[in-house]
Amino acid sequence: xxxxxxxxxxxxxADRAEYARKGxxxxxxxxxxxxxxxxxxxxxxxxxxxxxxxxxxxxxxxAAAGKYNEYENLRIGGVRYADxxxxxxxxxxxxxxxxxxxxxxxxxxxxxSAAEKPYEVELVVAEVxxxxxxDQIYRLPHDGSIVDEHGSVAxxxxxxxxxxxxxxxxxxxxxxxEALKLAVTALSRESNGTQRxxxxxxxxxxxxxxxxxxxxxxxxxxxxxxxxxLDADGAATAAEAEESExxxxxxx
Amino acid sequence: xxxxxxxxxxxxxxxxxxxxxxxxxxxxHGTTIVAVTFPGGxxxxxxxxxxxxxxxxxxxxxxxxxxxxxxxxxxxxxxGLAVEMVKLFQLELEHFEKVEGAQLSLxxxxxxxxxxxxxxxxxxxxxxxxxxxxxGFDVDRGKGRIFSYDVxxxxxxxxHFSATGSGSVFARGAMKKLFREDLTEEQATTLVVxxxxxxxxxxxxxxxxxxxxxxxxxxxxxTENGFRRLTDDESSGLARAVLARRLEEPDGPRAALL
Numbered sequence: 001x002x003x004x005x006x007x008x009x010x011x012x013x014a015d016r017a018e019y020a021r022k023g024x025x026x027x028x029x030x031x032x033x034x035x036x037x038x039x040x041x042x043x044x045x046x047x048x049x050x051x052x053x054x055x056x057x058x059x060x061x062x063a064a065a066g067k068y069n070e071y072e073n074l075r076i077g078g079v080r081y082a083d084x085x086x087x088x089x090x091x092x093x094x095x096x097x098x099x100x101x102x103x104x105x106x107x108x109x110x111x112x113s114a115a116e117k118p119y120e121v122e123l124v125v126a127e128v129x130x131x132x133x134x135d136q137i138y139r140l141p142h143d144g145s146i147v148d149e150h151g152s153v154a155x156x157x158x159x160x161x162x163x164x165x166x167x168x169x170x171x172x173x174x175x176x177x178e179a180l181k182l183a184v185t186a187l188s189r190e191s192n193g194t195q196r197x198x199x200x201x202x203x204x205x206x207x208x209x210x211x212x213x214x215x216x217x218x219x220x221x222x223x224x225x226x227x228x229x230l231d232a233d234g235a236a237t238a239a240e241a242e243e244s245e246x247x248x249x250x251x252x
Numbered sequence: 253x254x255x256x257x258x259x260x261x262x263x264x265x266x267x268x269x270x271x272x273x274x275x276x277x278x279x280x281h282g283t284t285i286v287a288v289t290f291p292g293g294x295x296x297x298x299x300x301x302x303x304x305x306x307x308x309x310x311x312x313x314x315x316x317x318x319x320x321x322x323x324x325x326x327x328x329x330x331x332g333l334a335v336e337m338v339k340l341f342q343l344e345l346e347h348f349e350k351v352e353g354a355q356l357s358l359x360x361x362x363x364x365x366x367x368x369x370x371x372x373x374x375x376x377x378x379x380x381x382x383x384x385x386x387x388g389f390d391v392d393r394g395k396g397r398i399f400s401y402d403v404x405x406x407x408x409x410x411x412h413f414s415a416t417g418s419g420s421v422f423a424r425g426a427m428k429k430l431f432r433e434d435l436t437e438e439q440a441t442t443l444v445v446x447x448x449x450x451x452x453x454x455x456x457x458x459x460x461x462x463x464x465x466x467x468x469x470x471x472x473x474x475t476e477n478g479f480r481r482l483t484d485d486e487s488s489g490l491a492r493a494v495l496a497r498r499l500e501e502p503d504g505p506r507a508a509l510l
Contacts, residue, residue, distance in 0.1 A: 055350055079350045087343050 016111065016118045020142035023120025024066045029156035030124075030204075031186055032063055032149075033170060034135055035179035038128045038209040038217065042183035043156075045204035053206040055218035057082040057094045059128050061208045065156030066121035066142075074103060074123065091215070096127030100138040100146055108144025118142055122155040128208035128217055132172065154186070162186045177232040180205065184230070200227050279380065280309035282334060284419035284451045284458040285316065285326035287387045287398045288427060289412055290440040293475035294396025296387040297444040298326045299419070299452060300467050301459030311462065316470045318479045320345040323361055323388030324472050328417030330380040337368055337382055358390040362399040362407055370405025385416045389474045396474060419451030419458035426450035429507040441471050441482065445494045446504055461491035 030043030030052055041053040041063050053063045056078050064071035081102055085094045103123055111118045123140040139147040139155060152170040154162035165186050174182070188198045205221040212219065221229065280302040287296045298315040301308060309331075316326040317338045325341065327334035344364060349355050356364070365386055372382055386399040398410040413431050415423040426447040435443065445461075448469050452460035461468050468491040471482040482490075498504060 049353075051353065054353075076351055079347065083343055083347045083350075087339070 012114075013112075017143060020111070020118040020120050024122050024142060024155075025157050027065045027067075027156050029154055029158045029162055029187060030063055030065055031152065031154045031162060031166060031183045032124050032126055032137060033152045033166070033174075033179045033183055034132060034137070034150075034172070035174045035176050036132065037176065037211050038207055039126045039135055039137065040176060040179050040183065041124075041126075041204075041206045042180060042187065043204050044187055044198055044202055046202055052204055053220075054079075055216065056099060056125070057086065058091055058215050059208065059210075059217050060094065060096050060099060061126050061128075061206065061218050063124040063126070063155070064121055065159075067119070070119045071121045071123065074106065074119075074121065077106070078103065078125075096125050096136045096138060100125045100140060103140050104144045104146045106144075107140060107142060111143045122159075124149075124153055124155060126208060128210045130210065158189075158191060161189070161191060165189060176207065177229050180229055200230055205229075278304055280304045280313075280331040281457070282313060282315045282328050282331045282417065284415065284417040284423055284448060284455065285328050285385045286415045286420075286423045286427065286444050286447045286451075287326070287385055287410075287413060288431065288435070288440050288443055288447075289396040289398060290435040290437060291433075292396070293389055293437065293473060294387045294398060295437070295440045295444050295471065295473050296324045296326050296385065297441075297448060297469050297471040299448050299459045299469055300462070301457065302331050303457045308459075311459065311465065312467045314470055316472050316481075317342070318472070318481070319361065319386070319388070320349070320355065321478045322355070322391060322474060323358065323386065324474055324479055325365065326385045326387075326416070327382060328384070328420075329382040330375075333372065333375060333380055334382040334384065337372070337384070341365055341368060355391075357392065358388045358397060361388065362386055362409075365399075366401060366405045366407040368405075369401050369403070373404060376403040383416050385414060387474060389476060389478075391476070394476065415447065415451075417458070419448075419455035422454045423447040423451040426504070430505065437473060437475070441473065441490055442494065444471060445469060445487075445490045449494055449498065450504060461495060463492070463495065 028044045033040050041061060043052045045052050050068055053061060054075050056062045060082065062075055062078060078099055082094045082099060103125065107119060110116050119142055122142060125138045127136045129135050137149040137153055139149050139153050152166040154166060169182055184198060188196050190196055205226055207219055207221060208217045209219055210217060282302050283299060285298040287294060296316055300312050302310040302313040313331060316324060319325045319342055325338055327338060345356060345361060365384065369382060381403045383401055383403060388397060390397050398414045399407055400410050400414045400416060401407055413427040427443065430443050430446060449460055452458040466488065468487040471487050473480050
């Protein structure tokens, strides 16, 4: 009879964490930033159909880096959870904190169950409040822990370097155009310090805009509107914000 | 509650076996809903009265709801059940949109509502029917469309105008005489107020504009810009204008004889 290899629990967990981290690091990074009127999600995504950001509920958005099939699964789970909550109780009773807890439970269970491989995903759940003080951003790494973030957060491949840069440069009360510019600069920094160009077509941008008159605050920014925002200086942004209100009818 | 539903569903209030009822259950009923299309969109409106037998149960009930960005539903029939059905319908549309990343087609929405009404057939047989009117802007075809239903979930598309509820007979008569193909949005909203006035005129369960309490019909417009509910000022303006004319001519505008 052969004795199975003994692997210490510490070693087993470290191996699983290493596996998940490597999987996440292969994906492109994305950043989530607070700005004056809400929260903006920016990431590099060559696909227009397979989104990294999505609406979960009225004020709650979702961002994910890592394996598409795994985070899509979690996203749909989150939409179900939120819709069921909102229907059973009230729309106000769906919170990012509750959702983040559910995700943490799911990720934690999968991470520590020996039968399954750990999910190679890192999530961000963000909720926009009535005021910037009410904004909440939670980062959920692969192992099911929750990190309460403020101001800015980056996940994915180059996350550590990007978040150091963002922590240094991000300020409270930035306009959407400023925040977007900062995000793009952060994303396009290579690890050796050089800048590369990310064309607008390869950017996926979405906002949770607290000034939107609709109940559902999530909106994707695409096409000409994104181009204008990227070129915009301070003066153009005010006009831009108004225009986004008018075309705000379409929630994708 | 979910735990109960899974494990001991008979413990939940809604799941208990009820004894067969004798006669009709008394519950508030909503009354008249009207819809009319115009080039570029559709108008859906409803009066504000809910009745329970011969009693007015509520004077300011709201019976027209946005279903999503491009459609709305107006309900006639048992108010409690209807409001819940609308809530579930709104949820389904939003859920589909978020999960799939695209909106249901207008036909898809209309079919879904049909299934929901059919599932209520048992209650309808006991006198608790829900009969909605569904109107929306078809983004693919670029025009407003109206769908009407019967208690069995039968769905039919209506051209130009439609009405449902106890006052619908009178409202439809009024709309038949007033409708034209080239209505503007403002004329269409005036037309529905006229139709609701005529319904209230001849049907005791339909409420007319209540000037004393400032309760006016709910009027919604759906165009390519999406759903919009007229503000209280706008609907009171329309209702007062119609009322002012009716003081001179109580039966309303007269159509040409030939």
